[in-house]
Amino acid sequence: MNIKELLNKKRLYIDGGMGTLLQKRGLQPGELPETWNLTHPDDITDIHLSYLRAGSNIITTNTFGANCLKFDNLSDIISAALKNAKRAIELFDGNRDECFIALDVGPLGKMLEPLGDMPFERAVEIFSESIKLGAENGADLVIIETMTDSYETKAALLAAKESCDLPVFVTNAYDETGKLLTGASPKAMIALLEGLRADAIGINCSLGPHQMKEIAREYVKYSSLPVIVSPNAGMPRTENGKTVFDVDAEEFSLVMKDIAEMGAAILGGCCGTTPDFIKATVEKTKNLPFSPAVNKNLTLVSSYTHAIEIGNDPVLIGERINPTGKKRFKEALRQGDINYIVSEGIAQEEKGVHILDVNVGLPEIDEDSMLVNSVKELQSVLDLPLQLDTAKKSAMEKAMRIYNGKPLVNSVNGKQEVMDEILPLVKKYGGVVIALTIDETGIPETAKGRMEIARKILLECEKYGIDKKDVIVDPLAMAVSANDNSAKITLDSVKLIKEKLGVKTSLGVSNVSFGLPSRETLNAYFLSLAFMNGLDCAIMNPFSDTMMGSYRTYMALMGKDKSCTEYIDFFKDFTLTGEKGTSAVKSDYTNEKPLVRAIVKGLKEPSYDEAQKALQVVEPLSVINEQIVPALDKVGKLFEEKKMYLPQLLMSAEAASKAFDAVKSVMKDTGLKESKKIVLATVKGDIHDIGKNIVKVLLENYGFTVIDLGKDVAPETVLEAAKNEKADIVGLSALMTTTTEAMAETVALLRKELPEVKTVVGGAVLTKEFAEKIGATFYAKDAMETVRFAQR
Amino acid sequence: MKENPIILHTSSCAEITPDKKMALRFMDCKELFGDMEEIYEESSEEYKKAAVFKAVYRKSSVTFFGEKGIRFDFCEIESESLRKNLEGCKSAFVFAATSGSAVDRLILRRTKLSAADGFITDCIASSGIEVFCDFINDEMKEGRTLKPRFSPGYGDVSLCCQGEILSFLDAYRKIGITLTEAYLMSPIKSVTAIVGILEEE
Numbered sequence: 001m002n003i004k005e006l007l008n009k010k011r012l013y014i015d016g017g018m019g020t021l022l023q024k025r026g027l028q029p030g031e032l033p034e035t036w037n038l039t040h041p042d043d044i045t046d047i048h049l050s051y052l053r054a055g056s057n058i059i060t061t062n063t064f065g066a067n068c069l070k071f072d073n074l075s076d077i078i079s080a081a082l083k084n085a086k087r088a089i090e091l092f093d094g095n096r097d098e099c100f101i102a103l104d105v106g107p108l109g110k111m112l113e114p115l116g117d118m119p120f121e122r123a124v125e126i127f128s129e130s131i132k133l134g135a136e137n138g139a140d141l142v143i144i145e146t147m148t149d150s151y152e153t154k155a156a157l158l159a160a161k162e163s164c165d166l167p168v169f170v171t172n173a174y175d176e177t178g179k180l181l182t183g184a185s186p187k188a189m190i191a192l193l194e195g196l197r198a199d200a201i202g203i204n205c206s207l208g209p210h211q212m213k214e215i216a217r218e219y220v221k222y223s224s225l226p227v228i229v230s231p232n233a234g235m236p237r238t239e240n241g242k243t244v245f246d247v248d249a250e251e252f253s254l255v256m257k258d259i260a261e262m263g264a265a266i267l268g269g270c271c272g273t274t275p276d277f278i279k280a281t282v283e284k285t286k287n288l289p290f291s292p293a294v295n296k297n298l299t300l301v302s303s304y305t306h307a308i309e310i311g312n313d314p315v316l317i318g319e320r321i322n323p324t325g326k327k328r329f330k331e332a333l334r335q336g337d338i339n340y341i342v343s344e345g346i347a348q349e350e351k352g353v354h355i356l357d358v359n360v361g362l363p364e365i366d367e368d369s370m371l372v373n374s375v376k377e378l379q380s381v382l383d384l385p386l387q388l389d390t391a392k393k394s395a396m397e398k399a400m401r402i403y404n405g406k407p408l409v410n411s412v413n414g415k416q417e418v419m420d421e422i423l424p425l426v427k428k429y430g431g432v433v434i435a436l437t438i439d440e441t442g443i444p445e446t447a448k449g450r451m452e453i454a455r456k457i458l459l460e461c462e463k464y465g466i467d468k469k470d471v472i473v474d475p476l477a478m479a480v481s482a483n484d485n486s487a488k489i490t491l492d493s494v495k496l497i498k499e500k501l502g503v504k505t506s507l508g509v510s511n512v513s514f515g516l517p518s519r520e521t522l523n524a525y526f527l528s529l530a531f532m533n534g535l536d537c538a539i540m541n542p543f544s545d546t547m548m549g550s551y552r553t554y555m556a557l558m559g560k561d562k563s564c565t566e567y568i569d570f571f572k573d574f575t576l577t578g579e580k581g582t583s584a585v586k587s588d589y590t591n592e593k594p595l596v597r598a599i600v601k602g603l604k605e606p607s608y609d610e611a612q613k614a615l616q617v618v619e620p621l622s623v624i625n626e627q628i629v630p631a632l633d634k635v636g637k638l639f640e641e642k643k644m645y646l647p648q649l650l651m652s653a654e655a656a657s658k659a660f661d662a663v664k665s666v667m668k669d670t671g672l673k674e675s676k677k678i679v680l681a682t683v684k685g686d687i688h689d690i691g692k693n694i695v696k697v698l699l700e701n702y703g704f705t706v707i708d709l710g711k712d713v714a715p716e717t718v719l720e721a722a723k724n725e726k727a728d729i730v731g732l733s734a735l736m737t738t739t740t741e742a743m744a745e746t747v748a749l750l751r752k753e754l755p756e757v758k759t760v761v762g763g764a765v766l767t768k769e770f771a772e773k774i775g776a777t778f779y780a781k782d783a784m785e786t787v788r789f790a791q792r
Numbered sequence: 793m794k795e796n797p798i799i800l801h802t803s804s805c806a807e808i809t810p811d812k813k814m815a816l817r818f819m820d821c822k823e824l825f826g827d828m829e830e831i832y833e834e835s836s837e838e839y840k841k842a843a844v845f846k847a848v849y850r851k852s853s854v855t856f857f858g859e860k861g862i863r864f865d866f867c868e869i870e871s872e873s874l875r876k877n878l879e880g881c882k883s884a885f886v887f888a889a890t891s892g893s894a895v896d897r898l899i900l901r902r903t904k905l906s907a908a909d910g911f912i913t914d915c916i917a918s919s920g921i922e923v924f925c926d927f928i929n930d931e932m933k934e935g936r937t938l939k940p941r942f943s944p945g946y947g948d949v950s951l952c953c954q955g956e957i958l959s960f961l962d963a964y965r966k967i968g969i970t971l972t973e974a975y976l977m978s979p980i981k982s983v984t985a986i987v988g989i990l991e992e993e
Contacts, residue, residue, distance in 0.1 A: 030866075030959070109964045110971075115896050115979065117972035148968055176802065177844065181968035182893045205965075236800070342904050381901035601826055602908070645821040647828055650908035685974030690903065690914050697907040712972075738951050738974045 003058075003100050003141055004167050004199060007226050008292040011260065011285060014058045014102070014143070014230055014268025015051035016278050022047075022062075034066045037080035038073075044081070048088030054275035055282030056268070057098050060143055061085050064106035067130050075133055078103075082137035102143040102169065103134030105156055112151045114380040115182075117687060117712055120155055120402055127159035135164035144170045145230075146205045146270075148181040150192060150304045151404045157196045158401075161428070169266070171204040171228050174215050179305075183383070186218040187307040188405065191300035194225060195406040195430020195470075202228030205270040208235050208247050209255035216259050224295045226265035229256070233272030245272035253280035260285040265293060297469045299504050299536075301355065301432050302405040305383040308354050310432070310472065310504050313560055314531050315355060316551060317387055317408075317539040318348035319508065321374070322359040333362050333370065338377045345378050351542035355408060356382070358399075359389035368395040375399050387434075387539075393421045400429040407431045411474065414439025414453040419460045427464040434506055437475045437493065447492035450475045454497050472504045472537060473497050477526070481515035487526060495533045506537035509547075524550035531558075595623070595659060599631035600638075602651025604658045611662035620663050628659050632701065639784050649784065650694060653701040660701075676790060678704050679727040681718050682711035683746055686739040691763055695731060695783045702787050715746040722750065722757055729790055732776075734763040744774040751775055760789050796851040796865075800966050801928060803845040808927060810836065810920040818915035828912070835902065835913040842894040843917070845924045846967040849887035849932060850960065854878055854988070864986075866960035873947030874986065877939055881988035884939075885932050888963040890982035891921050899980075921981045932987065939988030951975035957984050 006012065022033050025043050037044055048059045061081040068074050085101045092099060108126060110118040131142055142160045147153040153172060160168045170193050172180055179185055184192075186203075193201045201223060203215050209231040219227045234247030247255075256267055267285065269277045299310040308315060321344050323329045332340035345356050358378065360370045371390055378386060387408035388399045400407060411434035412422045426433050435457040437443065437450035444450050454473045461471055475493035478486040490512070494505045512526045513519035524546045527538055531554050540547050548570065554560075556567040592600075595610040614623045635652040638644035644652075680696055682689045689711040699706050707725050709717060722730050730750055734743045743766075747759050758777040762785075771779030780786040815832075816823065824832055852865040860872045864886070878884060895917050903910025929941060945951050954975045963969040969982050977984070 107964075111893070111978040114900070115893050116970055117974075117976075117978075146965075339904060346901065346905060381897060381904055603827060645819060645825075647819055647821060647831075647908050647912055648825060650906075650911060651827060651831075654906055654908060685972065685976070687972060687976055687978065688980065690899070690911060693903050694907050694911060736951065736974065736976060737945065738976070742974075 001097065006057075006098065007200060007265065009290075011288070011290050012058060012266045013056045013278060013282055014228065014266060015048070015054075015056040015060055016230075016269030016273030016275065017233070017271050018047065018060070018062055018064070020272055021274060032065065032070065034063060034071065034077050034081070037062050037077055037084055041080060041084050041087075044084040045088045045091070048085050049091055050275040051278060052088060052092045052094065052099060054279040055286075056278055058100045058102050058141070058143075058266075058268075059085055059088065060102045060104040060145075061134070061139070063104045063130070063134070064146075065109075066104075067108060067126050069108060069110070069126060074130065078130060078133040079137045082134065082139060086138065100140040101138070102141045103131065103139035103166075105130060105134075105142060105144045105160075106146050107148065107152055112149065112155070114376065117685075120151065123152060123155035124159045124162075127156045128163040131160050132163045135166055139166060141167040141169060141199075144168065146171070146173045148173050150180060150182065150184040150189060153189070154192060154196065154404065157193065157198055158429075161196065167199040169200045169202075169228060170198045171202045171230060173205040174203060174212075175206055176211065178215055183305040185306050186215055187222050187300065187309075188302040188305060190219065190223045191302035191307040191406040192430065194223070194300075197427075197430065198225060200226040200228050200266055202230070202264070202266065204228070204230035204268070205232060208232050208245070209252055209259065210247075211235070213255065213259060213262075216264055217262055220263040222296060222298060222300075224293060224298075226293045227263065228266040228268065229259050229264045230268035230270045231255075231273075232270045233274075233277060236272075249274070249276040249280045252277045253284045256281040257284040257288070260288050263291070263293075265290070295467065295469070299432055299469045299472065300406060301385040301387075301408050303383045303385045304379060304404040307406075308385055310536050314535065314551065314554070315537045316353045316542065317355045317357050317506070317537055318345075318351070318353035318542050319357050319510070319539045320344050320348055320541060320543065321356060322389070323362055324359075330362060333360055333365055336370070338373055341374050342377050342381060345382050345384075348542050349382055349384055351548060353384070353542045355385050355387055355537075357387040357389050357410065357539055359410075361390055361392065361395075367392050368398055371395045371399045372402060375403055379404050388431075393425070396422065397425050397429075400425055400431060403429075408472070409433040411436050412457060413437070414456050416440075416460075419457065423461060423464045423466060426461075426466055426470070432470045432472055433461070433466070435471050435473050437473065437497075443476055443478070445489065447475075447489055447496045450489075450493045451497050451500060454501055454503070458501065458503070468501070468503050472506045473501070474506045474508070477507045477509055477511045477530075479514035479516075480512055480522070487512050487529075491529055491533045494530060494535050498534045504536040505534065506539065507535055508539040510541065520544050520546040523547060527551065528554050593627055595627045596631040596634070599628065599652055599655045599659060600635055602648055602655050604651075604655050607655040608658040608662050611659035615662065615666055620666055623659075623663055628656055628663070632656050636784055636787070646694070646782070650697060653697050656701050657697075676704055676728045677707065677725055678729045678731055678790060679707045679709060679718065679721050679725060680731045680733075681709040681713035681721075681746075682733045682735075683739050684712060684714050684742040686734050686736060686742070687711050688735040689733070691735065691783075692731070692733040695733070695762070695780075695786050698783045698787050699731075699790060702791070704790055715742070715749045718746050719749050719753055722754055727757060729758045729760060731760045731762070731780075731786060734761070734766065737765050740765060740770065747774045747776050760786055762786065798848050798850045798962055798966065801847045801849075801931065803847075803924060803927065808843070808845055808920060808924050810839065810916045811923050812919075814922060815912075815915045815919040818918050819912065828908075831909055831912050832916070835909060835916050838898055838902070839895065839913060839916050839920060842892070842898040843920055844892040844894065845889070845921075846892070847887060847889035847924070847928045848961045848963055848966045849885050849928065851883055851989070852886050852960070854881050854884050864960075867953055867956040869949060869953055871947065871949045874942055874949050877942045878986070878988040880990055881939065883989045885987040885989065886957055886960060886984075887925075887928060887932070887941075887987065888958060888961050888967065888969055888982065888984045889921060889925050889928055890967055890969050890977075890979050891917060891924065893968070893979045895920075895981050896979050917981045921983055925983050925985065929987065937990040939990065941985040941987045943983060943985045954984060957986075 233245035389410040409431040413436040437453040513522035598607040761776040
């Protein structure tokens with residue numbers, strides 16, 4: 001019987017710790033345990049055999065750290081490891097048919113980008129290499145274990161799915177807070193791993209059985225897959241200068257019995273556990289009744305920290321990351337201004353949406369890379385799950401691949417061609433897919449017609465093994481101005497589709513008001529009605545107080561807002577007339593113009609307001625030349641005279657930028673643009689970019705065009721950008737002594753290939769002497785000096 | 793060789809409050825002006841929510857060789873400044889501390905919103921991890937006299953011994969510190985250091 005079948009028939013047992021046993025047999029501190037596969041094959045076989053005799057069905061190879069980052073002879077290590085495990089099974093005198101060899105895959109010990117320097121695809125490559133070797137050498141399954149980061153877990157599981165057909169088990173290591181080191185909750189990991197089609201999932205390492213109980217309970221509650229639990233032998237403690245674990249085999253097995261009764265299907269041990277622990281666990285649990293994992297029918301989407309369950313309370317999906325009808329947004333896309341997109345995301349999060357829709361398609365831009373970069377940037381600073389919104393298959397695939405979680409996929413519809421393109425992606429990468437009730441014949445005029453399309457899509461999903469819990473039907477909101485019944489048909493569809501098909505629903509609500517006055521009023525009432533009809537997700541504009549008010553009101557009225565707390569909080573700033581109160585700008589009586597004062601003081605909103613006021617009485621150009629520029633000059637001088645500090649300088653620069661925004665809204669060409677273009681980068685190897693960011697903000701506010709290449713940038717990339725952008729100046733930052741070498745290399749390359757381009761360098765460890773030595777044009781001791789240099 | 797145990801310590805944010813004066817020093821500021829006060833408070837609040845303090849430390853023997861060589865249990869380092877720092881010590885604590893990756897994300901996020909907010913948050917985080925290191929220092933003390941802590945990267949000690957230090961402490965598995973190819977730590981707000989022990993054994 002293969003292991004996948006066995007999983008649904010009986011409780012299985014994995015082995016326990018390897019490291020502790022190797023140490024007892026003489027493994028030296030600092031020695032790599034994996035080398036023992038070659039140097040001490042008999043010891044390894046013996047350990048495997050002792051676990052088989054203790055009752056383990058699954059033995060894990062001694063390959064926890066076996067990857068090409070650590071070993072040049074990876075192939076030898078892995079083939080020896082498999083050989084040792086196979087020999088143990090040959091020597092085993094029990095039922096060999098129910099013994100399996102799992103290729104053990106541990107973490108790389110590297111942090112993935114953006115927090116570290118390991119690119120996601122490189123991690124996939126490294127894992128693939130080891131897993132291919134394991135499969136070639138006869139592993140029965142793959143166990144990815146002790147993973148402390150969701151993104152790395154995804155890389156490993158994707159690698160396994162792409163490089164072999166073996167079943168894959170995945171276990172994560174949670175700390176005492178019940179989260180992974182990089183923040184994921186159990187539910188978030190369950191969503192991610194189910195989406196990527198792991199065969200069994202669970203928990204191992206870090207904690208003892210007692211501490212693991214609650215996490216195990218969550219797994220059993222939310223997971224539709226068999227749950228694995230492999231605790232340490234308690235928590236580590238020092239005794240006579242040695243690390244010991246505080247739980248013995250008897251106590252361990254008693255807790256494991258509880259965990260088995262909760263419903264965990266696969267039991268094992270981790271650090272500090274020995275064959276005795278497994279033996280005791282098997283004895284106490286082998287006669288307990290077993291029930292296979294059942295589908296929990298939960299619709300889960302996730303980010304790198306948490307999962308959102310769709311189907312309980314209404315879920316709000318922010319619609320603002322979308323260029324449709326937005327001039328400023330289109331401009332940002334054309335300029336590749338991802339910061340603008342990210343700030344739209346953060347602003348929506350602050351308004352209280354649960355998920356962000358991400359649509360960055362414009363005919364004239366490269367949508368694939370724009371979507372990938374937007375997703376990367378958004379998920380580096382925001383923990384909301386994303387709804388990937390593109391009609392382009394290649395962009396969708398790339399974005400789904402690098403997404404750190406289980407996304408919403410927007411969308412498929414009843415057209416065969418579209419389903420053929422998108423559903424295989426959902427099958428491979430995991431996701432909850434939005435299904436629009438439109439097909440080759442258009443949008444049906446009846447609720448029943450729309451339901452039929454939904455049914456057709458569900459049948460097609462079934463062919464790919466996509467469960468209906470991972471499909472959300474959008475029965476399409478149409479303009480009520482075009483058809484008196486259109487809103488009613490949509491509302492009826494929501495109700496009917498939920499009832500008859502048992503799926504979740506979503507709507508882009510604002511379409512309903514198209515062509516009518518006071519759109520927000522109509523949208524807001526429609527939203528409440530839709531919720532009343534059972535709508536699960538609304539794609540909407542969270543910046544509309546009317547819409548958010550409608551949502552808050554619905555929650556309060558339906559008893560979903562304890563003591564109306566959220567409602568009260570939301571409406572606390574509204575006055576009796578329903579208008580939000582505005583706080584008046586304090587004015588003091590000096591001769592300085594209010595705008596200049598606001599900028600010098602670094603007040604952002606007042607700068608914007610004052611600029612608008614000024615624009616009513618003077619020409620835009622005079623606002624710039626007589627108020628904003630003098631204010632910036634004043635600030636620069638104060639900083640140089642040490643009468644003002646760096647944070648204040650930045651605040652003033654940002655306030656000035658707000659004032660510019662106000663001017664730009666009435667005047668397209670401010671005429672202020674410096675003609676100079678500046679490429680900025682933190683050099684290769686350096687992941688600190690705070691200094692470079694500060695320089696960027698200042699340069700931009702002094703009117704320069706800045707191309708920001710980010711951090712950890714290779715010399716060749718800097719050269720290429722300087723060439724393509726026809727840059728006048730290249731600015732390089734390095735923070736650590738170890739990365740100044742890369743700076744020297746970059747400057748040398750630029751001098752050789754583009755001798756006309758000036759270079760300015762800076763950073764904590766740099767000196768004027770070093771800058772001269774490597775041939776940089778200028779050393780700037782701070783951000784203001786860079787501005788002054790650029791102005792020359 | 794007697795093997796010294798690795799001690800793991802975690803602290804809640806309630807125990808660790810970034811030192812305002814120190815944060816201001818990192819900002820190169822004497823005091824908070826106007827709106828800065830508000831940004832500082834807001835950044836501190838968010839920092840408190842994000843930071844998870846973890847540290848590991850372990851004792852190592854210390855012997856000297858040649859003119860500036862120092863032999864630890866995990867590697868040998870040639871350095872005048874560290875040798876001077878460890879004068880009279882036969883052993884030292886080696887430690888690694890971090891405030892976790894959520895702090896990195898917070899700084900990234902606040903920088904995206906505003907460079908000033910990001911910079912202030914960065915300085916608060918730098919102060920927070922220093923305060924935590926002081927806290928660990930006190931815990932290690934237990935009546936001993938300790939030398940001032942010395943971090944790789946300072947003086948003439950290169951960052952190249954970071955790998956040995958982190959693996960000696962099992963810092964990746966225990967507290968999640970990783971190294972980039974240029975020997976920088978991630979999470980960024982992490983510290984490794986050597987603390988000489990005087991008057992023992």
